[in-house]
Amino acid sequence: MAKMRSDRLKIVFVLCLAFVSIGGQHFESKVAQLLRDESEDIKCFVEVKDLTCFWEEERNSLPDQYTFTYSYENKIKDCVVSSLSLLASNKTVFFCKLPKTPFFTTLDVKVSRDRRMLYSRSLNAENFMFLDPPRNLTVLSSGKEGQLNVSWLPPLLKYMDDSMIYEVRYAEEGSNMGKVEVIKVSTMLVLLGLQSDTRYKVWVRVKPDGVAYKGYWSAWTEPVLGVTQPSELDPLIMLLVLFIGLILCLLSMTVILSHQKFLLKKLWPDIPTPERKFPGLFTVYKGDFKEWMSQNNSSMWGRSVHVFTEELPSPLEVLSEVSLSSHGTSQREERKPVEEDEEKESERSDSGLPDRWREPPQAHWLMEQLRTLQENPQPLSQSLLPQSHDTYVTLNQNSQGDGVREVDDVFEETLPLQTLFTTAGTPSLNTSHSDLGSLQQSSGSGRLSSQSSFEYPNHTWPPKGPGYAYMAVADSGVSMDYSPMSSSRIVELGRHRMYTNDYKNEIFLHKWPLSGEHTKSGSDFCMGPIW
Amino acid sequence: MFHGSGLFAFLLMVLEWTRPGLSSPLRPICDLRVVDHFIKEAWDAEAALRACKDACSIATNFTVPLTRVDFDVWAAMNIEEQAQEVQSGIHVLNDAISSLQASNQTDVLQSHIDASINNIASIRQVLRSLSIPEYVPPTNVGEDKEMQKVSSISELFQVHINFLRGKVRLLVASAPVCHQGVS
Numbered sequence: 056m057a058k059m060r061s062d063r064l065k066i067v068f069v070l071c072l073a074f075v076s077i078g079g080q081h082f083e084s085k086v087a088q089l090l091r092d093e094s095e096d097i098k099c100f101v102e103v104k105d106l107t108c109f110w111e112e113e114r115n116s117l118p119d120q121y122t123f124t125y126s127y128e129n130k131i132k133d134c135v136v137s138s139l140s141l142l143a144s145n146k147t148v149f150f151c152k153l154p155k156t157p158f159f160t161t162l163d164v165k166v167s168r169d170r171r172m173l174y175s176r177s178l179n180a181e182n183f184m185f186l187d188p189p190r191n192l193t194v195l196s197s198g199k200e201g202q203l204n205v206s207w208l209p210p211l212l213k214y215m216d217d218s219m220i221y222e223v224r225y226a227e228e229g230s231n232m233g234k235v236e237v238i239k240v241s242t243m244l245v246l247l248g249l250q251s252d253t254r255y256k257v258w259v260r261v262k263p264d265g266v267a268y269k270g271y272w273s274a275w276t277e278p279v280l281g282v283t284q285p286s287e288l289d290p291l292i293m294l295l296v297l298f299i300g301l302i303l304c305l306l307s308m309t310v311i312l313s314h315q316k317f318l319l320k321k322l323w324p325d326i327p328t329p330e331r332k333f334p335g336l337f338t339v340y341k342g343d344f345k346e347w348m349s350q351n352n353s354s355m356w357g358r359s360v361h362v363f364t365e366e367l368p369s370p371l372e373v374l375s376e377v378s379l380s381s382h383g384t385s386q387r388e389e390r391k392p393v394e395e396d397e398e399k400e401s402e403r404s405d406s407g408l409p410d411r412w413r414e415p416p417q418a419h420w421l422m423e424q425l426r427t428l429q430e431n432p433q434p435l436s437q438s439l440l441p442q443s444h445d446t447y448v449t450l451n452q453n454s455q456g457d458g459v460r461e462v463d464d465v466f467e468e469t470l471p472l473q474t475l476f477t478t479a480g481t482p483s484l485n486t487s488h489s490d491l492g493s494l495q496q497s498s499g500s501g502r503l504s505s506q507s508s509f510e511y512p513n514h515t516w517p518p519k520g521p522g523y524a525y526m527a528v529a530d531s532g533v534s535m536d537y538s539p540m541s542s543s544r545i546v547e548l549g550r551h552r553m554y555t556n557d558y559k560n561e562i563f564l565h566k567w568p569l570s571g572e573h574t575k576s577g578s579d580f581c582m583g584p585i586w
Numbered sequence: 587m588f589h590g591s592g593l594f595a596f597l598l599m600v601l602e603w604t605r606p607g608l609s610s611p612l613r614p615i616c617d618l619r620v621v622d623h624f625i626k627e628a629w630d631a632e633a634a635l636r637a638c639k640d641a642c643s644i645a646t647n648f649t650v651p652l653t654r655v656d657f658d659v660w661a662a663m664n665i666e667e668q669a670q671e672v673q674s675g676i677h678v679l680n681d682a683i684s685s686l687q688a689s690n691q692t693d694v695l696q697s698h699i700d701a702s703i704n705n706i707a708s709i710r711q712v713l714r715s716l717s718i719p720e721y722v723p724p725t726n727v728g729e730d731k732e733m734q735k736v737s738s739i740s741e742l743f744q745v746h747i748n749f750l751r752g753k754v755r756l757l758v759a760s761a762p763v764c765h766q767g768v769s
Binding site for chain 2: 158160
């Protein structure tokens with residue numbers, strides 16, 4: 056019987072010790088934390104219902120040396136000072152725990168030693184609540200993906216259940232980057248937006264909400280691990296997604312295959328080649344234009360007509376108009392510089408064609424004019440001294456002293472070309488920037504002289520007929536080589552591409568008798584059809 | 587006919603104004619957030635007037651209630667004692683703050699004074715809704731036991747906030763009407 060009693064006493068004693076030590080652990084940890092964080096000389100906190108105030112002193116002092124007094128509402132009371140050694144930081148503090156702490160009133164606390172006041176402080180006890188951490192923290196995975204249910208119990212405190220706020224901290228296991236959620240009053244929380252199938256650590260701490268009571272944040276609870284649910288790939292959804300993907304693929308393939316050619320053309324356009332327009336030139340005659348011309352000129356006429364009915368007329372610039380009465384009194388055809396005359400291009404139209412068709416008979420007259428010009432080149436070229444700086448090529452009707460030709464227009468038209476090609480020593484026109492006046496019309500045959508092109512101001516061709524003897528040609532930057540050996544060469548002319556060899560006869564054929572047609576200003580040089 | 591209906595309307599107006607009959611019982615306001623709302627407003631007033639020390643001090647003293655709460659002592663009191671302490675304290679506080687209204691004060695101070703008086707009136711309604719017994723002026727002179735004197739406006743408002751946070755809130759939290767369903 057006595058043995059049982061002593062056993063029970065021992066058990067109770069051990070439990071008490073344990074309880075005290077646990078409480079002491081909390082107490083010690085709180086003291087240690089405030090020692091670190093609080094800057095006041097006297098640091099105070101309320102643990103459950105009692106205010107504890109402590110201060111740090113040297114090791115060799117004794118608690119009896121200190122006097123702790125607190126006063127409120129004109130009453131002064133004493134408190135017994137005790138000492139506490141903090142093992143963790145190897146410091147000693149002296150503290151006093153007020154037995155019946157008055158709340159909601161101003162307390163004046165004083166610490167004195169040897170009748171000399173050391174520290175003092177004035178505070179309200181309810182503003183220094185230092186709660187214990189929440190209890191029974193549990194983390195469970197909710198039924199849904201990426202969510203965790205966290206719940207806990209508030210610390211044991213009677214009057215403050217409804218005036219606490221909590222802070223929940225969670226982080227992936229092994230990571231230091233955590234997120235924090237603040238929650239008021241309620242003691243459970245659902246964490247959202249988490250990664251699936253991941254382990255998370257969760258901590259909670261508590262503090263008074265600051266309305267009725269104020270205080271410090273409690274210590275964090277011990278971390279509790281929770282695992283989120285693995286993500287489920289709904290098989291039906293996967294199947295549907297695959298199926299739809301397959302259908303889309305098939306559709307797109309079908310579309311691509313059916314419009315293969317069109318798409319290819321759009322994405323990878325063919326480089327235009329002139330072969331279509333010069334049948335046999337490259338295949339049969341290996342680019343020998345002269346040969347090709349000679350072989351094809353008879354049949355070209357008829358064919359070219361059709362060709363030209365389909366196409367827009369190439370832009371040609373009429374350089375000057377030669378009056379039929381005298382070459383010296385030719386009306387000036389003023390043309391604006393190439394760059395300004397873009398809208399002239401719009402004037403190209405097939406409407407010119409009928410005009411041209413009406414005009415062939417006047418070609419003969421034109422030849423005459425050219426011949427006269429040939430004989431008297433000088434004044435004309437002078438009179439035509441340009442003001443712009445465009446380079447152009449004039450096509451001289453070089454008769455070489457031939458008689459009046461009663462031949463086909465075609466032949467007449469081809470003459471310049473022929474002469475062009477016969478004179479091997481013809482200087483190639485290499486003026487990229489027009490050197491106006493430097494190349495003058497001479498009596499040489501087959502020469503190309505450059506003169507500036509002028510804008511024809513009034514859109515009035517000489518009523519006498521198409522008297523233009525010159526054709527304005529393209530412009531700056533163009534290097535044109537008319538040597539018979541040159542193959543077609545693309546010359547970049549600003550924005551325009553041209554084939555220097557694309558001296559398409561048919562154009563001149565139709566443009567010589569042009570009346571009133573303003574082709575594009577000198578930006579285009581005797582061009583063939585532009586591809 | 588017209589006279590009859592006019593008289594009836596006039597009578598209704600007069601009765602409504604004087605309210606001779608008992609007002610219908612209010613629904614109990616057990617939610618502490620209501621009291622917390624008043625406390626927050628009282629915090630604002632106290633914070634505003636803590637800074638105003640010299641300009642806000644006046645010569646006369648105010649009689650204000652004691653705000654101290656000992657939890658053990660409070661828990662040992664019954665509801666009537668608690669109610670009496672709270673109601674008398676509110677009454678005295680109201681008198682003290684109302685006396686400020688008469689004197690010339692700044693606009694800021696005046697707004698806080700008005701807000702505090704309105705709060706006290708609202709708290710009275712809350713207590714009434716909880717069936718807390720009304721204030722009964724004590725017959726004996728022992729009322730000074732629970733009173734104190736303050737000499738500045740900032741102290742007055744400190745007393746005001748401490749009283750609300752302490753005794754008033756504890757009383758509302760422990761009102762029997764709110765715990766009837768709970769055993």
